Amino acid sequence: NQQMNHEVQTFVFAHRGSKCNRPENTLASFREAVRVHSDGIELDVHLSIDGELIVIHDEKIDRTTTGKGLVRKMTVAELKRFDAGSWFKEDFRGEKIPILSEVLSLLTDLHFTGSLNIEIKTDKYHYPGIEKKLSVLMKSQQWPFTHLYSSFNIDSLKILSEIEPDVELSYLTNNRLKKIENGLLTDFITSIHPRKSYAFKHPVLTALSNKPVRLWTVNSESEMRQAFHENVAGIITDYPEQAIRIRNQIQK
Ligand code: G3P
Ligand code: MG
Numbered sequence: 001n002q003q004m005n006h007e008v009q010t011f012v013f014a015h016r017g018s019k020c021n022r023p024e025n026t027l028a029s030f031r032e033a034v035r036v037h038s039d040g041i042e043l044d045v046h047l048s049i050d051g052e053l054i055v056i057h058d059e060k061i062d063r064t065t066t067g068k069g070l071v072r073k074m075t076v077a078e079l080k081r082f083d084a085g086s087w088f089k090e091d092f093r094g095e096k097i098p099i100l101s102e103v104l105s106l107l108t109d110l111h112f113t114g115s116l117n118i119e120i121k122t123d124k125y126h127y128p129g130i131e132k133k134l135s136v137l138m139k140s141q142q143w144p145f146t147h148l149y150s151s152f153n154i155d156s157l158k159i160l161s162e163i164e165p166d167v168e169l170s171y172l173t174n175n176r177l178k179k180i181e182n183g184l185l186t187d188f189i190t191s192i193h194p195r196k197s198y199a200f201k202h203p204v205l206t207a208l209s210n211k212p213v214r215l216w217t218v219n220s221e222s223e224m225r226q227a228f229h230e231n232v233a234g235i236i237t238d239y240p241e242q243a244i245r246i247r248n249q250i251q252k
Helices: 027-035 100-109 130-139 154-163 177-181 196-201 204-208 221-229 240-250
Strands: 011-015 040-047 053-055 115-120 146-151 168-173 191-194 214-216 234-237
Touching: 011 027, 011 115, 011 214, 011 240, 027 040, 027 100, 040 100, 040 130, 053 100, 053 130, 100 115, 100 130, 115 130, 130 154, 146 154, 154 168, 221 234, 221 240, 234 240
Parallel strands: 011 040, 011 234, 040 115, 115 146, 146 168, 168 191, 191 214, 214 234
Antiparallel strands: 040 053
């Protein structure tokens, strides 16, 4: 294998924290992501009925907690009653669903200086006002880390481009690469986060895109190697520790 000299390494985002060995989107998961030196951390946000930014992947709490029901129909106090760790492994009993400000405090305490990738989960429900709330919180103080917003919903990114003009906005795509290939992506989108299977099958994406491309969810060693050899801007992975080890072997 040819040795390459990389000025910039592929950026490794920990997907929902260190999802491979911690309950996703919990403080334990983010703490582990920082411990293994993830360059970035991805998390998902929804809105509770009382307007708090709730860090969880699904619209419902059923899969990742001991409770049941829709996040948007429950208050923070109700959401906090359930356990968000024991479903994954009994060792993690005691983890709660975090609100975003708790994650920001944790990352500050841990001196995280990477990038926080806040995915706005407005693809199923609209959560009116979620963009403004996010922006107000992120601008409320100087955090030691940078942040970007990502979403499958281009309308959420559009709103953020108006209220937080210099922020990085990443468009998540499953398969709508035609738009990118045809150069139809609007200017306010600053980076593209495509599903890996699609991007690997369509290398034209990287070639034609003048914006950084970061793939998800890159979990197998062979996919990681491919991404690092292709020198993509970033990957989003459930296995941040492994990814960083392999990346550092390939991109010296
Ligand atoms: O950031 C990529 C990824 O998080 C998008 O899909 O469903 O895991 O939030 P999902
Ligand atoms: Mg996500």
